[in-house]
Amino acid sequence: MDKKQRILWGGATASSQYEGGFTDSKGLDTQDCRAYLPRTSNATEETRLLTKEKIEEAKRLDSGKYYPFRNGTKGFEHLEEDIEYLDELGLDLYRFSISWARLFPNGVEEVPSPEGVAYYDRVFNLLTEKKIKIFLTLNHYAMPIYLVEQYGGWKGRECIEHFMRFATFVFERWGNLVEYWLPFNEINAGYFSPFNGVGLLKGENGFDLSDVFQALHHQFVASAKTIKLAREMKLPGRFGSMIACFCYYPLTSRPEDNLKLVFEEQMNQWYCMDILSKGEYPYYAETFFENKNIVLNITDEDKKLLKENTCDFVSISFYTSSVITVEEADKTAGNLVVSTKNPYLKASEWGWQIDPVGLRTSLHKVYERYGKPVIVSENGLGARDVLTENGEVHDEYRIDYMKSYYEQAQLALEDGVPLEAYIAWGIIDIVSAGSCEMDKRYGVIYVDADNLGNGSYKRYKKDSFYWYKDFIQKYKEQNNG
Ligand code: BGP
Secondary structure, three states: OOOOOOOOOEEEEEEEHHHOOOOOOOOOHHHHHHOOOOOOOHHOOOOOOOOOHHHHHHOOOOOOOHHHHHOOOOOOOOHHHHHHHHHOOOOOEEEEOOOOHHHOOOOOOOOOOOHHHHHHHHHHHHHOOOOOOEEEEEEEOOEEHHHHHHHOOOOOOOOOOOOOHHHHHHHHHHHHOOOEEEEOOOOOHHOOHHHHHHOOOOOOEEOOOHHHHHEEEEHHHHHHHHHHHHHOOOOOEEEEEEEEEEEEEEEOOOHHHHHHHHHHHHHHHHHHHHHHHHHHHEEEEEEHHHHHHOOOOOHHHHHHHHHHHOOOOOEEEOOOOEEEEEEEEEEEEEEEEEEEOOOOOOEEOOEEEHHHHHHHHHHHHHHHHOOOOOHHHOOOOOOOOOOOOOOOOOOHHHHHHHHHHHHHHHHHHHOOEEEEEEEEOOOEOOOOOOOOOOOOEEEOOOEEOOOOOOOOOEEEEOOOHHHHHHHHHHHHHHHHO
């Protein structure tokens, strides 16, 4: 590993959380059907694990509910302005996703919507003009609701073919402009958040695990097929896989705590990336399936595809670390999963434990396991920010957060982990994926909007904007640009 390699610094959004642009030409997608509910005990459950009834309610214009992803933070209308901010920050790269339903409203059309193509033409052209590298997520949670209703989401093998039509168009239209490809955001989210991750509707008895793992299998096959196609087309970019990294610790040195950690880590964290990076199902999955009576339909062709089309790099979202114990203990929230409280860590207002050292640890564990270049594709602090009378946001808590994580990222690189890029999640305020809130802000750019979509949607640079800009500039100077 060339220790002189420097980290590329980036920022990220996701189409459904950022764009809005809920126009006639865009199809209804899964995220458009998620209403905002005031934060109560089951709000997250209700807004994350949707039922058929919730979809029907979302389609009715008289539901009286607010659907925040239909507005996002109005990136669709503020595109030029926002990319100017990315340029002013001096970002090396911008991670964003394509709205599948904006290009293919029902997901089954033979040709894409001209309005959707025109919008993304502007995005790619502006970034190329600014010489900002592109890290493109093909699918970041939002899938056309038509595919959910027709095929049961990714449980239906037909979604592979429809996804490949979407991917083929993207490759043909913009493929030569992308340096980093990510077919699916946090692909292990499908296990914890089946509606967001794999488009499954919650039934009377919750979710059938066979459906969840069959849906994930179809995403694995789709991911491998995109890699195969891109290599046949000789596209310049490299392909990655991505997991939400949970950074597990045993609560005590009790052997049972550590054994439980191994099992949780296998299925919750490594399972998807083992398959996408090594090209085969791991031994522990067979045992898990036997124990849970899960039988998957995996063809020999699927196995061949997975083996021959593994990813070039691996990436993680890192928000928090988690604690495992066989005992009952105090719990706290986390990204996708609830964790036992760690007495050595502080938590955000949303209960996510803050652990920069855990990031360094995780980067080692990921590199040890896969031996491929590593990218942090998401990391950031969701916090309640206050816009002052004179349009400032003094988010020193976010600056402290970023400083502490970036220090550990650089230490990991010095340790010998080939950390290629670090991408700040929510470079601009976006709607929270887990809780549909605006209050939980991540950006270094503030957007004037509240949980119910009220506000000017004007943009304001937070103190962290100036800090990040200065950090990137100094880092480039100290690391030969
Ligand atoms: C990850 C998603 C992102 C982002 C992040 C923060 O799971 O990939 O889309 O939302 O979580 O979570 P939240 O928005 O719930 O605070």
